[in-house]
Amino acid sequence: MKSKLKKFVSGAMIALTLSVNTLSIPASAYSATRTIDNDSIASGYGNTNGGNAYSYLKANSLYNGDARIASSSKSSCSYYWKYPSMGANATSCRCTIKVYLNHANFTDPSAAYYVQLSNTQSNRVGYLNQEKAPAGWISVAKTLSPLPEGSYYTSKHAFVEPSGTKGKNTGADAIQVLLSS
Numbered sequence: 001m002k003s004k005l006k007k008f009v010s011g012a013m014i015a016l017t018l019s020v021n022t023l024s025i026p027a028s029a030y031s032a033t034r035t036i037d038n039d040s041i042a043s044g045y046g047n048t049n050g051g052n053a054y055s056y057l058k059a060n061s062l063y064n065g066d067a068r069i070a071s072s073s074k075s076s077c078s079y080y081w082k083y084p085s086m087g088a089n090a091t092s093c094r095c096t097i098k099v100y101l102n103h104a105n106f107t108d109p110s111a112a113y114y115v116q117l118s119n120t121q122s123n124r125v126g127y128l129n130q131e132k133a134p135a136g137w138i139s140v141a142k143t144l145s146p147l148p149e150g151s152y153y154t155s156k157h158a159f160v161e162p163s164g165t166k167g168k169n170t171g172a173d174a175i176q177v178l179l180s181s
Contacts, residue, residue, distance in 0.1 A: 029180065029181060030088035030090065030179075030180060030181045031178070031179070031180035031181075032086040032178070032179055032180075033176060033177065033178045033179075034083035034084065034086065034176070034177045035174065035175070035176040036081045036082075036083050036174065036175060036176075036177075037063060037064050037173070037174045038063075038066065038067050038068050038079070038081075038172050038173050038174060039066060039068075040081075044083065044084040045081075045082060045083050045084070046082040047079070047080060047081055047082065048079070048080035048082065049068065049079060050076075050077045050078040050079060050080065050159075051074070051076070051077040053070040053071070053074045053077030053079075053162075054068035054069060054070040054077070054079050054172055055068065055069055055070065056068065057069045057103065057105070057171075059103055061102040061103055061135070062100075062102060062103060062173055063100040063102070063173045063174035064174070067103060067106075067171055067172060067173035068171070068172040068173070069103075069105060069106070069169050069170065069171050069172070070162060070169065070170050070172075071162070071168075071169060071170075072107070072108040072109075072111075072162040072163050072164065072165045072166075072167075072168035072169055072170045073162070073164060073165065073166045073167075073168075074162055075161060075162050075163065075164035076161075077161075077162065078114075078159040078160065078161045079159060079160050079170075079172035080157050080158070080159040081157060081158050081159065081175050081177075082156060082157045083156065083157065083158075083177065084156075085154055085155065085156050086154070086155045086156075086177075086179050087152060087153055087154035087155060087179075088152065088153065088179075088181050089151055089152045090147065090151065090152065090153060090181030091145060091146065091147065091151060091181075092143055092144060092145030092146070092147065092181060093117060093143070093144050093145075093147060093153045093179055093180070093181050094141065094142075094143045094178075094179070094180045094181070095115045095117070095123070095125045095141060095142050095143075095144060095177070095178075095179055096125075096139055096140070096141040096177070096178040096179075096180075097113045097115060097125050097126070097139060097140050097141070097158060097175060097176070097177055097178075098137045098138070098139040098175065098176040098178070099113065099128060099133075099137070099138055099139070099140075099160075099173070099174075099175050100136065100137055100173045100174040100175070101128070101130055101133045101135065101136070101138055101171060101173065102135040102136060102173070103171055103173075105169050105171070106130040106131070106133075106169060106170070106171030107130060107131040107168040107169050108128075108129075108130045108131070108162055108163050108165060108168050108169060108170040108171070109129050109130075109131055109132075109163060109165055109168060110127045110128075110129060110163040110165070111127065111128050111129075111130050111160050111161070111162060111163060111170050111171075112124055112126075112127050112160065112161045112163065113125050113126055113127070113128065113140055113158065113159075113160055113175075114158060114159050114160075114161065115155055115157075115158045115177055115179070116154075116155050116156055116157050116158065117144065117147060117148055117149075117153040117154070117155055118147070118148040118149040118153060118154065119149075119154065120148070120149075121148040121149075122157075122159070123142070123144055123148065124142075125140050125141065125142045126140030126141065126142055127140070127163075128140055130170065130171055131168070137176070153179070153181075155177070155179055158175060158177050160172055
């Protein structure tokens with residue numbers, strides 16, 4: 001009788017241990033990053049200069065030695081970074097955009113950064129004061145929930161829009177887009 005009781009208790013303990021451990025296993029998560037320069041020629045990457053508003057700029061301080069710049073008063077002209085698709089089935093998405101800023105003429109006080117998360121919509125991740133930003137990489141981030149298309153997201157580009165401020169300039173250099181769920 002004691003042997004049967006020991007087997008029963010052992011079996012119950014194993015079942016309890018497995019159920020507790022199974023409950024603590026995290027759901028599978030997705031995370032992907034794309035890094036792209038302002039004039040990428042890498043396969044699957046590219047750029048679009050909306051309205052041809054952004055001029056070419058060269059300087060040693062810039063990522064790979066060059067960038068794009070436009071008058072911040074041209075608020076309807078965006079600069080796009082295109083990259084291979086990232087996406088997942090999810091109920092929310094954490095979007096982080098890192099921007100490389102390192103030029104004295106990048107002075108837009110409220111450049112808006114967006115990331116595409118569906119075939120029909122882009123979402124603003126945040127604003128950066130390019131004039132007051134420290135030199136180098138700086139980031140903005142936002143968690144979106146619910147997602148624009150329901151239970152999934154897909155992204156193929158990000159972009160910056162000038163603030164509309166007269167007498168300032170919006171810079172577009174390298175960016176890094178990180179999406180995670």
